[in-house]
Amino acid sequence: MKIAVYIILMMNFSLLHAGLFDSAVEAYNNEDLKKAYQLWEKSANDGNAIAMYNLGVMDFNIQGISSALDLPAQWFEKSSKQGFSLAYVELGLLYETGMGVDKDHKKAFEMFSIAAEENQPLGQNKLGEYYENINIEKSILWYEKSAKQGNIASANSLGLIYENLEQWEKAVFWYKKAVAHDLESLLPAKKKNFLNDGKTLNNLRGAGWWVDTSIDEALLTAQFNLARFYDHTQSEYNNREKARYWYEKSALQGYDVAQYNLAYLYTTDDGGAQDYKKAKYWYEKSAKQNNYSAMYNLAYLYSNGFGMPRNAIEAINWYKKVRGDSQFLSYEKIAIIYYEGSGIKQSNKNALFWFLKSAEKGLLYSQIYAADLYQDKNLDTFSYEHSFYWFLKAAKRDNAYAQNRLAMMIYYGKGVDENREEAKKWFEKAVENGSKEAIENIKKYYN
Incomplete structure (x- = not known):
């Protein structure tokens, strides 16, 4: 550390x-x-x-x-x-x-x-770090020397090491040593x-x-790791109630990931403490620290009215802020809100705009929705060619719905030259992937 x-x-x-x-x-x-x-x-x-x-x-x-x-x-x-x-x-x-x-x-x-x-505990901690990837026994030796002098980071590292070694009892022992310090x-x-x-x-x-901060990273990290251990371990130590307790300890010190995990536990029935209002509270705390996963889940709560009245505008605002792995999935969610008119004026035009943003990044269902919406004759974006382009993208990913729709477009020559043999190939692919509609289309057009 x-x-x-x-x-x-x-x-x-x-x-x-x-x-x-x-x-x-x-x-x-x-x-x-x-x-x-x-x-x-x-x-x-x-x-x-x-x-x-x-x-x-x-x-x-x-x-x-x-x-x-x-x-x-x-x-x-x-x-x-x-x-x-x-x-x-x-x-x-x-x-x-x-x-x-x-x-x-x-x-x-x-x-x-x-x-x-x-016997300087920080020096011992650093030696533990240096040896961790090359000599685990020496790493443990130096971490233990440091931890026995009260070094939180070293005790936490020992907990992680023993957790990875699946030595659960020792992992819990050192995590508890790390969190034993009374912050107040x-x-x-x-x-x-x-x-x-x-x-x-x-x-x-x-x-x-650190004397110059109000939040101690070593302690809140150890609290988080103990919580995470109780939350996810496949051993007899799995305990969601204890996980919530230690997530909250870390969350109260401002650790955004702990705030997110605590909120997530409150959205589930695990441990018997589902509480959407508390989930919203902690997601919001985490989101305000630029935790993108928290932003995404907070937007989800707003869009579905969990723990609060449904608020599509707030949902869209939070979805727009998401970056990282969930950014384009968030764009898809915005598109669905407009497409369904969930708490906001229905707009296929806005839906297509957002579906395209995520479709261009490879999201399958956005590609399919975009393909469908390009056939909306009420929009000035109507285009069989663009519809064909996106159905082809999705069809190549073995989506049965897209394959059947693509086959129909090829059969009738919409957005592409008419080619009934090529259409049949796509109908057959759709059948292979479970499309009952494609089965009926083959009977209708080729028998």
């Missing part, structure tokens, strides 16, 4: 530097970045490793005296040489991404290894600027906490 860089505001330094460091902390909190940088620089020149680290972070975030990309690495290296293990982690991240230094995975691994050997009790600690013991914030960072 990517670990964000942040300012450590701790008092792990000699009394000689305490006043200077305190002043730097105060200046930083007052957003006087220039003064904070100057004070930490003085403290760093006196050998303070934490000050060196903070300068690296400020330069990384372009809060220092220069935007030079190599400055963070210089400060982190100085801090690491003073024995501050977290600086090795940051150096490793820089080498891993090539930010301010030449990208060098071997060097990154070396930095993470030093941090891990010094830790938030106050996250907001503190520095602590007298010089360790607590470092440990929070090691546990996967």
Whole structure:
């Protein structure tokens, strides 16, 4: 998991530097970045490793005296040489991404290894990541060392590993370890600027906490994975009620996929808690974070009046926003709303417009509807040639209805030259694919 860089505001330094460091902390909190940088620089020149680290972070975030990309690495290296293990982690991240230094995975691994050997949980987590695809035993070893120090991300990774190995009991054990942290009790600690013991914030960072965000990605991801496990596992641990509980924990922290999955559970009878109003609530939350699947399902609720009065306009608005895999299926849904006149004025013209958008992307039923609508003589788009084009597209995909209609057009020479032998071939294909109408047409035209 990517670990964000942040300012450590701790008092792990000699009394000689305490006043200077305190002043730097105060200046930083007052957003006087220039003064904070100057004070930490003085403290760093006196050998303070934490000050060196903070300068690296400020330069990384372009809060220092220069935007030079190599400055963070210089400060982190100085801090690491003073024995501050977290600086090795940051150096490793820089080498891993090539930010301010030449990208060098071997060097990154070396930095993470030093941090891990010094019992730094983030370094141990990164080693777990590095080994995951090449040596699962070593990956588990380092993840466990990190997780036992409270690292949420490592515990979550162990849960995933054991789930993939179908070792369900161990998977549940580590997922539960990951979600055991109480968000509300830790938030106050996250907001503190520095602590007298010089360790607590470092440990929070090691546990996967960010002091500069209200949502902790490591925790909400673990909550989601535990929920997903309860939701989809084929083992005795399958439990939709528990899945809803943990989806909601993650959803309340703003995770859009958890919000979507929670909404989906509320649309089904699984677990005996079907509730379309709650489904709408969570789909809407997720959709507003640009979750396209949530947009699609929210539109579906509006178009069918589930949990609310039917509202075709809202349905169309949400369908139009969908992108990704469901974009053109959404266009087909818009077309059907206009075609059926479901809560909106019926319009074959609008229906054809949207069917064509999805037909052009290969949606079979849109191709068939488009072919049919091109034969609507009330539209200025009437065209046997275009109708034939789309029926042929669908017929080549073994759709019996399209094959029978295509055969009729060929038989009568509509949109194509008349050819009764060719028509018979398509009637026969339609029969092979189950068309009773094609059977009757063969009897009618060829016997």
